[in-house]
Amino acid sequence: MSMQDAASGVALWRQVADGIERGIADGRFAAGERLPGETEIAETYRVNRHTVRRALATLAERGLVRAERGSGTYVEAPRIAYPLRSRTRFSEIVGAGGREPRGQLIGASEEPATRELAKQLGLKTGTPLIRIEALRLADRTPICIGTTWLAAAQFPDAGRTYERVRSMTKLLAHYGIRDYRRASTRVTAAIVDATDAIRLDLALGRPVLVVDSTDVDASGRPLLTTRARFAAERVEFLVENG
Amino acid sequence: MSMQDAASGVALWRQVADGIERGIADGRFAAGERLPGETEIAETYRVNRHTVRRALATLAERGLVRAERGSGTYVEAPRIAYPLRSRTRFSEIVGAGGREPRGQLIGASEEPATRELAKQLGLKTGTPLIRIEALRLADRTPICIGTTWLAAAQFPDAGRTYERVRSMTKLLAHYGIRDYRRASTRVTAAIVDATDAIRLDLALGRPVLVVDSTDVDASGRPLLTTRARFAAERVEFLVENG
DNA sequence: TCAAGTTGTCTAATAACATAGACAACTTGA
DNA sequence: TCAAGTTGTCTATGTTATTAGACAACTTGA
Numbered sequence A, B: 001m002s003m004q005d006a007a008s009g010v011a012l013w014r015q016v017a018d019g020i021e022r023g024i025a026d027g028r029f030a031a032g033e034r035l036p037g038e039t040e041i042a043e044t045y046r047v048n049r050h051t052v053r054r055a056l057a058t059l060a061e062r063g064l065v066r067a068e069r070g071s072g073t074y075v076e077a078p079r080i081a082y083p084l085r086s087r088t089r090f091s092e093i094v095g096a097g098g099r100e101p102r103g104q105l106i107g108a109s110e111e112p113a114t115r116e117l118a119k120q121l122g123l124k125t126g127t128p129l130i131r132i133e134a135l136r137l138a139d140r141t142p143i144c145i146g147t148t149w150l151a152a153a154q155f156p157d158a159g160r161t162y163e164r165v166r167s168m169t170k171l172l173a174h175y176g177i178r179d180y181r182r183a184s185t186r187v188t189a190a191i192v193d194a195t196d197a198i199r200l201d202l203a204l205g206r207p208v209l210v211v212d213s214t215d216v217d218a219s220g221r222p223l224l225t226t227r228a229r230f231a232a233e234r235v236e237f238l239v240e241n242g
Numbered sequence C: 001t002c003a004a005g006t007t008g009t010c011t012a013a014t015a016a017c018a019t020a021g022a023c024a025a026c027t028t029g030a
Numbered sequence D: 001t002c003a004a005g006t007t008g009t010c011t012a013t014g015t016t017a018t019t020a021g022a023c024a025a026c027t028t029g030a
Helices: A012-026 A038-044 A049-061 A090-096 A115-121 A158-165 A168-174 A194-200 B012-025 B038-044 B049-061 B115-121 B158-165 B168-174 B194-200
Strands: A065-068 A072-075 A080-084 A101-112 A128-138 A141-151 A180-191 A207-217 A222-231 A235-240 B065-068 B072-075 B101-112 B128-138 B141-151 B180-191 B207-217 B222-231 B237-240
Touching (some): A012 B180, A101 A158, A115 A141
Antiparallel strands (some): A101 A128, A180 A207, A207 A222, B128 B141, B141 B222, B180 B207
């Protein structure tokens, strides 16, 4: 790829770092694999070796690569594949990848439904809702923060229940709902906000995948709606097509 | 650079330019309106007036603002956000919603398949591929940049063909393929890199949705694989769940 | 053991970025 | 007309980015 952006206002080392990061995201450089040598990278980007070193240094600082003296520089972190299906269960996805899923309650509170939330849940504006905020991890790596709203009438004391069972599936089972499915999923991206950044152990300015979803019971009646923020650098969504 | 911005790799003038551009994009500075004076901008960004002048110069060069000596600097072109709300599949996102889709060839080249690409396309590593890089717009707003790989043997001269027809569907039709479907779609997010930022007319540090997809023919044989980067602030994906 | 290739660490020179101050040329409204 | 505020242009100076070369320290495979 050609580089040289005359006066782009972006430092060369940054352009190189971006390029390598994209290569890692692509899978052109797989996890655990050795990157090309600094000299070779310098040649492909038509840049001095010191510039490459600076790029690699920033990637190493963020934990994406690890340099081994005399040997090479290696790709550190892979992304978790996250299928978006109608029966998406966080615990199953993480467990399938050989990692241990964990849920952690951040907080629960009661609040009236906004017009938007009411529409999602098929209720009237102002209906009391329970709002549960939870952090989910794979092994010890924070993956996402989810804010879930449920009707307070249908799920009394849902906050304390979640705190005990630490799983949305188990929470619903506790109220007698054994089958539910994903009715809609909307995905977009944003920059992480300050509070999420701390909980997700994410640097400010990093991207998050924002997923709005609504789950319904077997008869199609809305049960809960969730807005989850995923650390984009740790997750990859898999969309199933026909 | 400056005291607060520890080695971001992005020049101060570029940060100021991006900030002003975003202000224009979200309507804080309306079309025809006068911007704050150079001195005032310098104060708000805690930057020298010369740095602001450089930022404004680049915006003026791109036609976003126009300086009038003795009077002020005025917003030239409105930057309307074009949210793409669509109930269609990913393949039909561009072109939905009554907007005129346009494709613009950035470049085409031949390169051997990496292991990853070969796997996607069901070919052997090293098989010659044609790589097409294209920018897609809705009306005049850049929506995404897509990099597409096709087998060179099956689609000879695909680069020039795309340049003529400016549509992947029409390109396939040209080689006798009238029916194809999306086999897999993977979505994640990242920060826009320097070269994409310029082409998408996107400020540095803004998020992009990265979509990897593979299309197959009626019998399920892979035709092409694409990695597209969408300007997240202009797009929202709706995932259909059974 | 040895040679080739790797990352780590120096020094040095040049180009680009950023700040500082001063003043000219122009517009606007009182 | 005049004062205040604006953009345009100049000189000067310090900081950061980038390139260049050399060598040390280490790993790997023959």
